[in-house]
Amino acid sequence: MNIQTDFSTIPDQYAKQAPEELKIDGTPILSFPFTVSGVSENALYLHWMFVDPDSIPVCGFQWNHWAAANVPIAALQSGSAASVSIPEDFSRKVELIAPEAMQGKNSEASALLGHKNPKITTGYVGPTPPDADHEYHLIVWATTEPLKKLSQGFWFNELEREIRDAQEAPERAEVFLVGRV
Template identity: 45%
Template sequence: MKISADFTRLPDKYGKFADDSHKTDGYPTTSFPFYIDSMNSAVRYIHLEFVDDDAIPVCGHQWIHWAVANIPVDALMFDFNDSHALQIPEDFSRQLPSLIPEAVQGRNSSWGKIAQQTNPSVTMRYNGPQPPDKDHDYKLCVYGTAQPFKELSEGFYLNELRNLVFRTDAVIDYGEIYFSSRAH
C-alpha cells in the first residue's frame, strides 16, 4: 500500500493557522486529503492513525491527532480515470458520521489531561497539528484488513486499535507517510 498527498508540509487550513471556518472551538478540525494506491486487492476495510512523536519532549507523550476504524473501501471515492484511484477527501473526519456511519472515530489527545476538551466534535474527530515549539513531523499510518474491527466503537482509544492491528493477523496491507507542520 502506498500513501501519498499533494503536499509534504500540511497546508495551513489543516493545522495551527487555519481560519475559523476550519476550526471547532478553536481547534483545527478540517482533515486533509490523501490517496491510497497499490493496495492489496483483498483489503475491504481501512483503519488509520495520525500522530505526532515530536510532541514527546513537549508534553511527555505522543500526541494523537486522529484515529479511525472500519472504513469500507467500497464506500470511498474511486476514479479509474485518475492515477490515484482511492482518495480520502478533504474534511473527511467531520463528514464521516453522515457519509459512512459504520466507520468509527477514536479519541484524540485533546480529550486528555493537557487540553481537557469535552466537545466530541473536537475530541473524537481530526484534530489538526498545533506545534508549540518548532516545526513537527507527523505520521499517518493506514492499515488494511479483510474484516472490520467489530470490537471498536465511537470514541475508542488508539491503544485498542493498535492491539487489534499488532496482536492479530488481521492486517494484510499497510502504508505510512510523514508530513510536517509549521509552528511559526
C-alpha cells in the first residue's frame, strides 16, 4: 500500500499561510487531498492519522492534526478498487461523502489549550509550525472490518489501540510531508 500526494511540501491553502476564509480562529481547516494505492481487494475501511513529531521540542508533545476512522473505501473509489482518493476538504465534507466515517479529536482539543469549538478540535487542523519547517507523518491503515470500539471524537491513542487490536494485521502506509514556517 502506498500514499501519494501532488506535493512533498504542504501547500499554503492547507497550512499556516492559508487565506483567512480557510481558517477558524487562525487555524487552517481545509484538509489536503491524497490517494492510497495498492489497497488489498479485501480491505473495506481506511483509517489515518496526520501528526507532527517535530512539535515535541516546541510544546512538549506530538501535535495531532487529523485522525479519521472507519472510512468506507466504497465511498471513495473512482474506478480501480486498488486506488482510493481522499478529496480536498474531506474533513469538513465527511458527513456528505461517508456519513459512517468518524473523525477524532486533534491537539486543539487538549485541556492545555482550552479550545472548545468542535470545528477546530475535531477533524483536520493544518500545520502552523512556529519555529522552523517541520516534518509531518501521514499514516494510513486499511482493514476488512470497522474499528467497532471507536465513536465520533475519539482520541488518537484510542485509534492506535484499535488498530493494534484489529482481528487481522492491518495494511499500513506512511508518507512524510514538510510544513513551512
